[in-house]
Amino acid sequence: MGEFAIGQGVPRFEDPRLVRGGGRYVDDVALPRMAYGYVLRSPHAHARIRSIDTGKAKAAPGVLAVLTGSDWEAAGWRDLPVPGGMKRRDGSPSYKPRFPALVKDRVRWVGDYVAFVVGETLHQAADAAELIEIDYEPLPAVTATANAAVPGAPLVWDDCPGNVCFARFEGDKTATDAAFARADHIVKHRFVINRVTAATMEPRGAVGDYNVADGRYTLYAVLQRAQGYRAELAQVLGVPESMVRVVAGDVGGSFGMKSAIFNENPLTLLASKLIGRPVKWTGTRSEAFLGDAQGRDNVTDAELALDKDGNFLGLRVKSLVNAGAYLQPGMPAFTGNLGTLAGVYKTPASHVDVTVVFSNTNPMRPYRGNGRPEAAYVIERMVDLAADELGLDPYELRRLNMIPPEAMPFKTSVTFTYDCGEFEKSMDIALKMADVNSFEKRRAAARKRGKLRGIGLSFTIERAAAGGFEGAEIRFDRSGTVTLVSGSHSQGQGHETVFKQLVCDRLGLDPNEVYYLQGDTDQVFFGEGTGGSRSATMAGSAFHLASEKIVVKATQIAAHLLKLEAADINFADGIFSSAKTNQTLTIQEVARAAADPSKLPKDMEAGLVSNAVFDTDTQNFPNGCHICEVEIDEDTGEVEIVDYNVVDDVGTVLNPLLLHGQIDGGIAQGLGQVLMEDIRFDADGQLLTGSFMDYAMPRARNTPAFHVESNPVPTKTNPLGTKGAGEAGCVGAMPAVANALVDALSVLGVKHVEMPATPERIWRSIQEARAG
């Protein structure tokens, strides 16, 4: 089955359906007698609710239910999940805010959940929501990260002093202080990493369907982890998990944002239970800006200590991270991913000190990288800043400090122990690809055209597939065709294709006879889901294990049928054979026999079905070198990315076509943040970037062609040798693009440009540099 073998750029099995408009997204779900829900959101960033009068709304045409915080409370359902277990600076437990699906007496961000109106039509529900009378008493709000921790700042939670949710420390403070004490050079910089939003093309949505006959709840949802959603919902509803079914079809992008349940999920279920009909809620784009969890947003002070030759001695990082108004699942992982700060360098001592604060803004969640791109940005900008300050070549400074392959496994001074990687080799390939040697000629030529040309390199590494488990199942039916059931869930990555490749390659199956199933908790036996660049490693390994189980059992059956010992049987390309006979059996013949107990060895269970759980406490470390070239229009500050080269190491490449797509998409999101994307609030906490008119995202004209090559160094931490690929592009892109911008402007003496480097911001920095 060479055509579908691992490593082939097999086009996706998902795509013929999707290019014909045959996707099945949550808003495509239509159930009989379905009603429509509308969320009434807070117009204030911070306010006390004095009273809510729903009388007029309830009497409005077509209205079936109006739910407020009191109704939520009366239902007796629990709060949405809030992570705990972290600690504050003084060792006391992290602050754990309440998170009801509808608030009752206080709103904490523009977009907070005040009421849920259900009508015969969406229009009627939305009309009725306007009739709800709410008496708000506005309170002072705080939105900017740097302001949230200032003494006297408005408190988001009255009993949470200083707005501090928790703090986290990594590394060795004493060793780091000692390293700084003996340093020849100390390079310092403050970075403001702005807030962005996932802006998935498919807005969030849900359909809740309570079955009064059997008391079971079904939720059609957008998600990354069906089983996780079910567990969270069951907790909120206070019912056994078996009484909740979660179903997801195609998901139109997530990037971390859809990774845990949102308030609308239990609200549609509660409304469905109350009115005895299915209830659909579909978010608008405006609601996506107001209601979606957002990402990044921190202020980070970094210091790098070097000796006179440029060897890194120590790294000190202090970061203030914005949690938004509530603490969301996955958010604390941000601090866990700070290990990325160590980069690919030998730096012997580091200390990281992170404080997470509340503010009157959208809650925060993982967004493609979840701490990795932020950390990569900081360390790789610091290396360039150090090179500039010490008058060293930035590539050679990296080379000097890089961890060599022979030092693996290498325990870094922040959190992680890398198992493998060839950093210098990957960088050398990238330097050649990007023709770095003749860059100065290109810079000079651009100058003649009135353009400032710059080149920027990043070498980043991040943790992927951070432990845990994942389930996979292979079901042969009695005809010999196959269903694959995965615990992971694709939001566009192409899981179906890669897992079919893996299984078809091993078992010699025709992918056209294989059906792929995901995202239905009634079908998936065990699953953790997708996130943190884990699925190729975790679900892929689970399918690998499940395939091996199939081979073992099918070999026993084949041996029985051929009247031989299992040890005499060979299996290759879907055929069982033996040197001791001319007879052969296909795996389909064996599967058909497996469905007939009379054809099986005594005591063998009928059926050719296997499920497997891949369980690991290891992780892997994808890494890569990005080189970006930009040209800046000196008069307008407009940036064009003119060349982009990547050499990645995501271990064994399962499908280069899909890998390219993952890297490209990640780069686009990374460059989007560095160049244009920005969530902004005004001083009162009103969202200023509430539509695609205000929130800029890369369009086809803003992105270049991406040249992507691989230098795979397979990891031994999983049976496939893969490392995560989903976040790598974004991680590498933020620093590479930023370094290129600064390099372009360096002829004017510019040392740094904050993100997003909009034309205005660049133009201003050019003017300031000229003014001296």
Place this chain on the structure above:
Amino acid sequence: MSLEETLAIELTVNGERVESTVPVRQHLVDFLRTELGLTGSHIGCEHGICGACSVRVDGAVVRGCLMLAVQADGAEVVTIEGLTDSGEIADLQEMFVERNALQCGYCTPGMLITAAELFDIGLPASRENIREFLSGNFCRCTGYHAIVDAVEATLKQRLSR
């Protein structure tokens, strides 16, 4: 129940005559999706910026979220389902698959309909032209590289015929 103001409309959708009574404030894309079950047109922003709801009305690509269903009275509407059935963009669809020019697939129908218009206009097949022409359609997954590849390859294939 409903006090919605409605109007009767008659139009052609994907070659078939359709008569319906629609709320006057219903958008064309909502009508296509909910009344006709043509869910291939997707709603991404409802303010005309993202292009996911693009459909063809009387030969021109329009935003299904910026046009009311009643405005389509008497019009000829073609959606991704109709374009698929007619085979007009079969080569482009195949090329999108071959180049992996989609990931989540949400923007894809709008992207394909827009690219089909590019073919009709007959601009020179430069990557710059393609990028400019597709810049009214957001894609959050691919970074556009593979989309531009697919459109360029299809254009070249057509020109060489």
